[in-house]
Amino acid sequence: MTREQRAQVIGQPLRVFAGLLALLLVTFGYAYLPGGPLKTEVALAVAAAKALLIATFFMQLRQAVWLVRLAALGGLVWACFLYIITFSDYLTR
């Protein structure tokens, strides 16, 4: 294995993994912090950050062509339709 290969095959995933574990520590700690405000929001924001790390680096959206990114985005946009419109009912009952 060359040096470059080692950096690419092992180094980069390891760095991402370290970031994920750090985020896990943050979210776990904050959840148990007595009296911390906006707990659900923070937990979800950290989950989103972790998801972004996984999608960008592990799932390699960073190197992907625009077409592939568009496919990834499509599901999210359509899920937004589902949420926004359904809650236009629940929030106004």
Next chain:
Amino acid sequence: MSTLEDTGALAREPGRTSFLTEGGTTVRSWLLSTDHKRIAFLYAAGITFFFFLGGAAATLIRAELVTPAGDLLTADEYNRLFTLHGVIMVWFFLVPSIPTTLGNFLLPLMIGAREVAFPRLNLFSWYLYMGGGLLTLLSLLLGGVDTGWTFYTPFSTLYSNSYVLLAAAGVFVVGFSSIATGINFLATIHLLRAKGMTWMRMPLFAWAMYTVSLVMVLATPVLAISLLLIFAERAFGLPIFDPRSGGDPLLFQHLFWFYSHPAVYIMVLPAFGVVSEIIACEARRRVFGYEFMVYAMVAIAVIGFMVWGHHMFVSGQSPFASLVFSFLSFVVAVPSAIKVFNWTGTLYRGQIRFSAPMLYALGFVGLFTLGGLTGLFLASIPIDVQVTDTYFVVAHFHYIMVGGSVSAFFGGLHFWWPKITGRMYSETLAKFAAVSMFFGFNFTFFPQFILGYMGMPRRYHEYPPEFQAWHVMSSTGAVVLAFAYLWPLFYLGWSLVKGERADDNPHDATGLEWQTSSPPPKDNFAEPPIVTGTPYRYHAEGFAPHEVRPIHAPQDPQ
């Protein structure tokens, strides 16, 4: 499945090679083939079977409704029959019909590709379709389902004593077949277009396949989860929608209609594509406003996702939500109207040939318009409250799905029959079928608008005697309609065996599919085609309509 045996007859012609013979003529070579053209035949066999099964249920329903008393069927049997009719027709015929048969066969040909993007996935999706079909069929043989095709909770989860889980499992599985087809088509269109086949040079049928695939891929998973939640509640007692423990049955309706309203567009977008091809060719005209036809389909596919709550106006959703859904439903009518106007514009001063496919296509435009306009009635909250769950609704959606989609399917089947099988059919007999279908359909379903307006509720096996005249009219029409569906089996079957050989381009149509032989070789084209111009070059560009003369359609590559 006659198609399988008939290939032998087609193959006997010496000196011709086509996908029908290349790769073997055994049943095994068909069932394991990854050729998109053969898979289209497999699907054709499947949907034909389910179409006539669903049709048989419809026949019994119409027979029961001839008299006001429930004398032929009990209330329970009637419930199970209309559920069967709905489930089979929606998921095992209408949704897959055009995309999996005509779409599978024609899409790669139309964009100049050798295959679809994922051929093995394509074959797998047919097995999923058949597997799902068999599960649902099993639930029918065991005694059927009585929830209606909508599986509304809490009836489906807490009360129904029928085979809900089995039927839902079948629909769940067939959903994955839909998703697989959608993914395949999207990847094919994005990545396998021939050289020069830019987006704005694609035939409208290919665009229709693109938009319908978008809807299939983005809507079907939500159907899967809503059925899975029914499964969790019914099989494991997890009270997701159970109001007694704080659940909301309306949430199921939101999830279900998030799929099932776009599903209507899954049924009708392919029909738009078919009809655009037929009308342009048989009127010898360029499609009027091609680009707007494309934008309209994309707009329908996207906005179609935001209108589902018009199925829930009387369900107890908030008045504000009803208002939003009503508004958006009116908005989605705009691109639909653009399409109707553009078809009419295409016909204007064309050299119209009243061939059988054209009769089906013209019938489609009329019936779709009527179905669409009554859709506007239903999108308007005060009128919908009045006619909810009446025959008015039944008539409306049959105008779109049966008058619209099924007419277009038969039109497309006739139009591309020579290309698909390499044989001609009897034009006279086909015209007779097309005209019978149009009249039989209106005869069956127009009285239902009146019945609904008078207050006849849907899903009842008995009714007050004053409705009888309209019901008898409707049932008589259904006999004509049944004839119109059975009749093509006869002359198309005859054509398969004894039909005259078809030319490569019998309609003198533009489009890449007409430039390969009929039926096409296994690899579709002798050499990869190169596209140099816009589609539908039936006359020179820039001419005023009155200057149009019938000319020989220029072909690509020249």
Next chain:
Amino acid sequence: MTEVTLQEPWATAERQRVAVQFGMWLFLATETLFFGGLFLTYAVARFSHPAGFVAAAREAEAMFGTINTVVLLTSSLTMAIAERAVREALVPLARAMFAATLMLGVAFLVVKGFEYRSDIVKHLVPGPEFTLSQTGASQFWAFYWTATGVHACHMLIGLGVVTRMLLIPAADLPGRSTTAEGSALYWHLVDLIWVILYALIYLVGR
């Protein structure tokens, strides 16, 4: 670098790779909507009965959930290395990492099994024996069982996908880098879903 084995109908390895990525991401988009619908039931139930819902969530075993999060994140790491190793034709490393992924996946399910046993002992299955009485409590636990169950099914499919990668003969493996990439995408998605489930189930009401 070894030549990638071409499948019908692709003419170049680059095109085939884009196709597999695109096809797989489209499938993952359907998964987004599938789980999106599931999470919608969570959102609506929590919105309708916030107090009972959150109180019930406090019964979830955060320790099991956190251990499993670490296990799954690690499995994603090994999967990422395996997939990159296949592309660089480092066959022994790739196979070792696939095996590690498989093992971590099994470990996840084992931990899950212990968690389920503890939940059942504590009568947290909605039904006649259910111990929590606040409105919304059975809503949370209905979501819990459905969501973790569906996620576990995805794990089982993922284990099948990884096993398939291990069954490819060592000599053929470098040519199958697009297959490895598709498999890895699926595995990472199952991980990604868990990351969100973790926040929704185990971090609520602490």
